[in-house]
Amino acid sequence: MRLRGKVALITGAGQGLGAEIARRYVREGARVFLADVNGELAATTAAQIADSARSEGSASEVFGDSGAPVEPIVLDVTSEPDWIAAIRTVREKAGRIDVLVNNAGINIRRDIEDMPVESFDAMYAVNVRGPFLGIKHVLPVMKVGGGGVILNMASICGLVGHKFTNEAYTTTKGAVTLLTKSIASRYAAANIRCNSVHPSTVDTPMLQTVLTDPEKRAERYGEIPLGRLASTDDVASAFVFLASDEASFINGVAFPVDGGLTAW
């Protein structure tokens, strides 16, 4: 188990990539606080993950028969009071936070010429202000605990201009890339590592409107040198590695999980 005993808070984990990261973290022995703005989704996903961890035996191996390997938390990442409350809850229940995964993100698919400023602001609120607030409030906890790991979900759009993606989303992910590097260079002295992960297209609920359109689906497959989409498992594997002690000298990296899309 590569994350045995670590305490992790994962945002936007009610479905999609966040849920898969939560599932893998529990399997690797972490205690996970599964946060989402949609409390019902968080509760259902947490219960499913806990059930499968119990049937696999991974939870009882780490937490004993009574321990909870995963607990839901209602957290709107755009809200500073929500962050304060969520981090207080994790501290009260687990005593510390070893890993923060800033995964929650949205994409309102409009080209710059048709993008209402309210939609631009909404994307910035979730994709940039969310990680910013999470980092702001977790740093003091990690410092007291002697260190930690912060992982930010970016995208290939945080590395390159992507012809199928709108400008507003792309700039939010660019901001995440440099927020990551700023934290990595300024908080390493406190034994806090910070890295970002940059997936290409993954088949999650976020991509349903794109992937059900045959033309757009073909475009997304056609752009990947390895000839397939990323799986949620491909992406979660990067998050497991970067949170683990195997990555203890990896800091400030923008880690693509993209089948070679940005390799040119």
Ligand SMILES: NC(=O)c1ccc[n+]([C@@H]2O[C@H](COP(=O)([O-])OP(=O)(O)OC[C@H]3O[C@@H](n4cnc5c(N)ncnc54)[C@H](O)[C@@H]3O)[C@@H](O)[C@H]2O)c1
């Ligand atoms: N799916 C892809 O192709 C892809 C590729 C690259 C990067 N990403 C990034 O991965 C992350 C997850 O994407 P996904 O595809 O799993 O999306 P998704 O839409 O399937 O899931 C996102 C989750 O975030 C939650 N959420 C939305 N707003 C929130 C808020 N304000 N506070 C807390 N939770 C909130 C939603 O309720 C949902 O459960 C996002 O940051 C996205 O930009 C996705």
